[in-house]
Amino acid sequence: MKRICIKIGSNVLTKENGELNTSRIKNLVYQISSLRNMGMQCILVSSGAVAAGRSKIKLPEKTDTVSARQIWSSVGQVELLNVYSSFLKDFEIECAQVLVTKQDFRTREHYLNMKNCLNSLLNNGILPIINENDAVSVTALMFTDNDELSGLIASMMDVEALYLLSNINGIYTGNPNDINSALLETVNGDLNRLKQYISTQKSNFGRGGMLTKCSIAGRVAKSGIPVHIANGRIDNIVLELVKSPESVYHTSFTPSKKASTVKQWLAGSDGFEKAKLTINEGAEEALCSHKATSLLPIGVINISGDFEKGDIIKIVGSSGKVIGLGKTQYNKIKAESYIGKTGAKPLVHYDYLFLY
Ligand SMILES: Nc1ncnc2c1ncn2[C@@H]1O[C@H](COP(=O)(O)OP(=O)(O)O)[C@@H](O)[C@H]1O
């Protein structure tokens, strides 16, 4: 069965005054129902809880920002899911609320539990509606935004495509309001070229901005999943993108060869590393070549931080450039005893290595 993930931003789901835009949610639900009738499994990552709560609960001015976000998200999430489930009832679709934190992606065991939960829901015809658990995730524990969350979900669930629905047609080659800016139809891996186009300007209720959307889309595409950024304010946009993408304004990120599920998990593990390993030029050249190469301890020149067998480490080149993430085959003490020596087994096997 074809499986897709749709992420919808706060700005698509809310009106100018911050209230939920129920007619837009109704249309999204219609699209999901139609996609399911076409034989597709859908996973929805929906923002909008904070905006919905803010429009409902007026807080005293002295309320600190963390508490305000906690109150608004927990109140707004109820409202959000109520609206979804009432529209879904018309199509006889059950939905499930899945609230996650960044910590849930930290260990492979926990990651697999989450994956099992989503697979079980999908296999029973239930629509998972995922959001960050904003009530308990604060500062360092937060996702950059729900684009990051949807990227991790897309990789974890090995979807056929990820649709990021925002309040704009896609990525423009400059300020989107400038008539000289053109819409980029495809992005083929060169993310640095994109960065020059994107301003830090954000939409009213959004969190991350277009820059994070782009780097996440790039990373997901690198792991083998096509990503489409499109305008969620246009009715039936996902249906159109599925049926005839060439007729709809949007930006597509071309996928690289599909990575294994372990590599996809590693691709989303930035920030979870226990240590940083600096490698020499020869090792960097070997890892970045087209050949499948494991990291041998002889190529390591420095280890900062401590790690046990099975932990995630970040690999950097001698110039400081981040090369990738890997899962270690032995602990730091053993790794240090092998530095500079030949004949040791790989510290990170190629199958457990994700290269940027
Ligand atoms: N080059 C660009 N192309 C498209 N949008 C851009 C660009 N630079 C900045 N943006 C801004 O990014 C916004 C969308 O990002 P964001 O606010 O994170 O949306 P969402 O809430 O849907 O995640 C657009 O409304 C636009 O103002």
Ligand SMILES: N[C@@H](CCC(=O)OP(=O)(O)O)C(=O)O
């Ligand atoms: N989890 C938050 C959304 C945070 C977020 O990333 O928002 P957006 O940039 O609009 O996708 C909420 O439900 O309000």
